[in-house]
Each structure stands twice: as C-alpha cells, then as structure tokens.
Amino acid sequence: VARDTAQLGQAEAALAQRGSDVEQAQANLQRDLAQLENARTQERRYRTLLQQELIAREQYDQIRTNMAALEATVQADRAAFANAEAARVAARATIENARAVIRAGEAAVDSARLQLGYTAIHSPLDGRMGRAEVRVGSLVGRLDSTLLATVSTLDPMYVSFSVSEREALGVWRRRQAQMQAGAGAPGITLTLPDDSAYPHPGRLDFVDRAIDPRTGTLALRAAFRNPERLLQPGQYVRLRVLVEERTDALLVPQAAIQESQGSASLFVVGPDHTAQARTVRLGPRFGTQWVVEDGVRAGEQVVVRGLQQIRGGMRVEPTLDAAPPGPPAS
Incomplete structure (x- = not known):
C-alpha cells in the first residue's frame, strides 16, 4: 500500500505537469492565432495594392509566405494542445488506476488483519479455564464450531435451585415486597460442604418464566459474591431461602x-x-x-x-x- 501510495503521488505530480503543458500549449495557440489573423489582414491589404500595381510582386509574396508559415504554426499549436490534453487525460486515468490499486491493497490489508485476528483467541469473560480440548496443530472451526476450552466465572458465582409451586408463591411474594419496600436483606444463605456457613449473603437474580409441568417446580438462581474463591463451579451446597417471616x-x-x-x-x-x-x-x-x-x-x-x-x-x-x-x- 505504501508503494502504491508513492506511485499515486507521482501520478498526481505528473497530472499537475500535464496541466501546465496544456495551459502553455493553449497560450501558444492563442498567441499564434492572433498573429495569423494579423497576417491574413496584411495579405488582403497587400493583394489589393498588388492588383493596383502599387507594390512589387516580391513584397506581396513575402507577406503571403509569412501568412502560410503562421498557418502551419497554428496547426502545429493545435496538434500540441491536443497532445497535451490527451496526456492530461492519460495522467488522470493513471491516477484513477493508482487509486484503484490502493483500494485493492487496503482491502487486502483488511482481509489479512481479519485472518490474523482468527489466530488470536480471547475469552469473552474473566474466570478460570479448564483443560484444553484440542492440541497445537489441530484443525478447528472447519465446518462446525470447535470447543477449545471451558472458562468459568468465579466472582460472582451462581447457584441454581428449584422450589415447589407453594414455595414459589412465597418466594415471589417476598421478592415483590422487598422490591416495593427497597429492603436490602436478601434472606438467602449458603452452607458449604463442610457444614460451615458461607460468609456472604446471596440475592435472587433469576426466576424462570413458568413452572416445569413434569416436576411441579420453579427454577430459580441466586448470585453470591466469591472474593475468597470458596465456591467452585459444579460444587453442591445447601441453600436456605427466607420465604416468609x-x-x-x-x-x-x-x-x-x-x-x-x-x-x-x-x-x-x-x-x-x-x-x-x-x-x-x-x-x-x-x-x-x-x-x-x-x-x-x-x-x-x-x-x-x-x-x-x-x-x-x-x-x-x-x-x-x-x-x-x-x-x-x-
């Protein structure tokens, strides 16, 4: 792209030079046209004088020769102007071609950057990664997406549980009352597998849209802060939810x-x-x-x-x- 940009700069400089050439050729043409018009006027006047035998034939022939020479000069000027204009058009075409080459180069660079982006894999979330599911050199993502590794968030941690229809009504009513009153006590606590109490209370952050007709239970989820990393993904804990006081x-x-x-x-x-x-x-x-x-x-x-x-x-x-x-x- 840098080389093509340099070539574009050279083409633009050439176009400026061709523009100057056109202006110079046009000026020369205008000047010689004026001189030709003056020569034609003299030729008509001297021809009249020659017919009246007031001047010598040689003097008229000299004026006519000068007029013919100016006509040739004007023809040459017109050809030079046409050539300069053609050169300017060619320079413009060269610039458009250079710009097209630059655009193609930029598209190639963007494609290369996109392909390069596929070589770096970033996790969309912070957490702990499990074992790698593929090895170096394995072909991944050819047709279907390939599982590379599993990343689990550690803070916050989410505990999924379910309650019966009767308990679900109590949980929902308490949540609605807390939202209306702006109460801060979540009423959700954990007991760890070693029977010790988890130090951080939880909050209800998800309630499923419907009760499962197969089990008659409602799925819920509670979120807990986990700064000490006491909770681990897949762990079983005892959850206690304050339904009613x-x-x-x-x-x-x-x-x-x-x-x-x-x-x-x-x-x-x-x-x-x-x-x-x-x-x-x-x-x-x-x-x-x-x-x-x-x-x-x-x-x-x-x-x-x-x-x-x-x-x-x-x-x-x-x-x-x-x-x-x-x-x-x-």
Whole structure:
C-alpha cells in the first residue's frame, strides 16, 4: 500500500505537469492565432495594392509566405494542445488506476488483519479455564464450531435451585415486597460442604418464566459474591431461602400431628389432665415443627408420645419435653 501510495503521488505530480503543458500549449495557440489573423489582414491589404500595381510582386509574396508559415504554426499549436490534453487525460486515468490499486491493497490489508485476528483467541469473560480440548496443530472451526476450552466465572458465582409451586408463591411474594419496600436483606444463605456457613449473603437474580409441568417446580438462581474463591463451579451446597417471616407464630412438634383424609388433628392436655382432641389448620412446616394457624392457643400442652393409646377424654399424666429447635430460617 505504501508503494502504491508513492506511485499515486507521482501520478498526481505528473497530472499537475500535464496541466501546465496544456495551459502553455493553449497560450501558444492563442498567441499564434492572433498573429495569423494579423497576417491574413496584411495579405488582403497587400493583394489589393498588388492588383493596383502599387507594390512589387516580391513584397506581396513575402507577406503571403509569412501568412502560410503562421498557418502551419497554428496547426502545429493545435496538434500540441491536443497532445497535451490527451496526456492530461492519460495522467488522470493513471491516477484513477493508482487509486484503484490502493483500494485493492487496503482491502487486502483488511482481509489479512481479519485472518490474523482468527489466530488470536480471547475469552469473552474473566474466570478460570479448564483443560484444553484440542492440541497445537489441530484443525478447528472447519465446518462446525470447535470447543477449545471451558472458562468459568468465579466472582460472582451462581447457584441454581428449584422450589415447589407453594414455595414459589412465597418466594415471589417476598421478592415483590422487598422490591416495593427497597429492603436490602436478601434472606438467602449458603452452607458449604463442610457444614460451615458461607460468609456472604446471596440475592435472587433469576426466576424462570413458568413452572416445569413434569416436576411441579420453579427454577430459580441466586448470585453470591466469591472474593475468597470458596465456591467452585459444579460444587453442591445447601441453600436456605427466607420465604416468609411470621412474628409470634405458634409452633407444634411434627410428632404431635395426626393427618387423615386431608385434615390434621392433635391431642391437647387440659387443666384436669384429660386428653382433648382438636382439629387444627396447619401452616408451613418449620424444620421438625408445624406452624399451627388455628385450633391451639399459646401455652397449651400437646401430646407428642403414645398417641396410639390415647383417646379423647382419657386422663393422662403428662411429662414435659423441651420443644425441638428449628432452623434459623426457612
């Protein structure tokens, strides 16, 4: 391209010279045309004088010879002007050809740069690369795309999980409430494989558009900061999502609940130490306990052992058991 550019500069200089030649030839032609016109005027005047026998024949012949010489000079000037104009046209054609050569060279350079770009491969993301799937010298990308290596992002890390339809409603309602209130507590925590708590909370960043009809679950994804690189791609962790918060919720051990034909019941020990059967309405399960929404009041004692031997109205001698601990969030 540099050589072709130099040739273009030479062609442009030649065109400028040809332009000067044309202007000079045109000036010469104009000058000689003026002189020819003057010679023709003299020839007509001297011819009249010769016819009147006022001048010698030799004097007229000299004027006529000068006129003929100027006519020849004008013809030569016209030929020189035409040649100069043709040379200028040829110089312009040379310039256009040089420019076409430069454009072709630039296109070749762009194509070479594009081909060169195929020799350098850059990852579109930051992270850690796994083992190479090809070796030096392998033919790649001939027909189909070729997997060279897999790069995984490390910060942030994404945890994919799914919840049931009922839990999905709770997750969605809590997310909507947080968005409206501008709450900053995400309520998503991790437990690592060694049972230690992950120090950074997560945030819900993806909710699938529909529930999977095959499993009845909704796919979600949470994002976690990973500055210490404790989380690794493909790792299995335990995820805990805060679905709902209830203040002063009434919890009953799961062992006290008897479920039959869509209803739930339990036995309450009355003040006279008699067992009373109660039908209860259950809420969500909280670890090994149930949230009871109706049927039992706070402070009442429920039976958790020997349910098969107890009947309503039977007198019992209760012994108190400590309530089982529940998880910090569910």
